[in-house]
Amino acid sequence: MSVELPLWRALTGYRILTLVYALCLVGLSYQKYEHPLGAAAYMGALTVWMVLTWRRTTSAERCTRHFLLADLGFAVGGILLTPLVDTHARIMDGAPTLPSIWTAGAVLGFAIKGGWRWAAVASSAVAVANLVERQELARDTVHNVVLVWVASVAIGYVVEVARASERTLARALQIEAATRERERLARDIHDSVLQVLAMVQRRGAAIGGEAAELGRMAGEQEVALRTLVAGGLVSPPRAAAATVPHPAGEGAADDAVAAAPAAPAAPVPEPAGDGPCDVRALLAPFAGAGVTFSEPGAPVELPAAAAAELAAAVSAALDNVRVHAGDGARAWILVEDEPRAVIVTVRDDGPGIPEGRLADAEREGRLGVALSIRGRLRDLGGAAEWVSVPGQGTEVELTVPKGTAPEGGRRGKARA
Known part of the structure; x- marks a missing residue:
């Protein structure tokens, strides 16, 4: 909602109330x-003007510059008309002008519409008219003139600051939306294109000959694409494109996170429909010879989009196990249905991750943890936590609050 809208509504109410007050003063x-x-x-003319134009001050679009000038003309005209209809004695005694405090509404219209500069010009015109009407620098006249001038300029300045803040907020929201969309696309690229390129690189290096050249080119494109989706913050060395992951074992843990991804895992099952989805049905296909799946006896339901994102994060965690823990490593998936959240734990018995290696991998453009796991959980309002001790395996705990779903539908832009 525009920050100006309440100000326009208040101005409309002020003009109506002060018109009634001015009519009462003249009547008495x-x-x-x-x-x-x-x-x-x-x-009577002022009342007709108000009846015909009261809606003009309900929004910035209706309150045009020509209307403001005409409104100020009614106010200044009423002040200058006062000496012609009132006695000199009453004017010297401090009797109010014909429009009285209704005049301030005309000045405030300039302040809200054009800021403090417009307010200064309009209030100065009113000040000159008041001095002409009184024909002397009386104390009460100067007091009223200064009060209107200061109040209108202050309100105009506040309006300008509010407008600048509103533009800054709108720009920040646009940047946030663009960043989240970029992260979503980066996750999809990481889960598909990057893994395929890494697989072509390794297979080409293993086959040799022309396939090795094809693998080398695939590796170069993987590095370039990884740098692009990471935001261009890191330029991985060219030689990294030809790196083949170390076998699991002694020394493999140091390169665990930075190693190239394994072949893409089986596609994550898509939930049927957009209603509540049983998370167990999406995670059960991951069970196999090296993966043990444990689940509650009752359905564990989440919105379909949130369940699909959670399953994709689990798939990414299992991909990391296959790459970094070695072919002989085992993994366990545990699903817990808490009153306010669904918790999925993925644990393996691999070599573990050295302290600080996750942050280093993210800086190097490795997006598996940063986007495919942590990014998905963050967009669902949840969290992903790693517990890893070198030589004792790694445990990833994925928490998704119940009732959350990415905005825009399945795999769409997620809610912060």
Whole structure:
């Protein structure tokens, strides 16, 4: 909602209330005017003007510059008309002008529409009219003039600051939306294209001949694409494209996270429909000879989109086990249905991850942990936590609050 809208509504209410107040003042002092019919004629014209134009101050689009000038003209005209319809004695005694405090509404319109500069010009015009009407620098006149000038300029400045803040917020929201969409695309690329390129690289190096050249080119494209989706912050060395992962065993843990991905895992099953989905049905296909799957006896339900993202994160965690823990490593998947969240734990008996290696891998453009796992859980309002001790395996705990789903549908832009 625009920060200006409440100000326009308040201005509309102010103008209506001050018109009623000005009519009451003129009505109570009607017999004291030197020319009461002139005062009544002006107040009648002002009332008609308000009836015809009260909606003009309900929004910035309706409140045009021409309207503001005409409104200010009614206010200044009423001030200058006061000496012609009222007695000199009453004016010297401090009697109010015909429009009275309604005049401030015209000045505030300039402040909200154009900021403090417009407010300064409009309030200066009103100040000159008041001094002409009083014909002297009386204390109460100067007090009222300064009060209107300061108040209108201050409100105009606040409006300008609010507009700048609103533009900054809108820009920040656009950047956040673009960043989240980029992260979503990067996750999809990591889970498909990058893994296929890595597989071609390794297979080509193993076959040799022309296939080795094809593998080398695939490795170069993998590095270039990985750098692109990582935001161009890192330029991995060219030689990294030809690196073949070390076999699991002594010394393999040091390169665990930075090693090339394994062949793509089996596709994550898609939930049927958009209603609640049993997470167990999406995770059960991951069970196999090296993976043990443990589940509750009752359905574990999440929104379909959230369940699909959780299954994709589990798939990425198992890919890391296959690559970094070795072919002989075992993995365990445990599903827990808590009152407020679903917790999935993926544990392996591999060599573990050295401290600080996850952060180093993210800086080097390795996106498996940063986007495929942590990014998905963050977008669902959840979290991913790693517990790893070198030589004792790695445990990944994935937590998804119940009732959450990515915005925009399945695998779409997620809610922060």
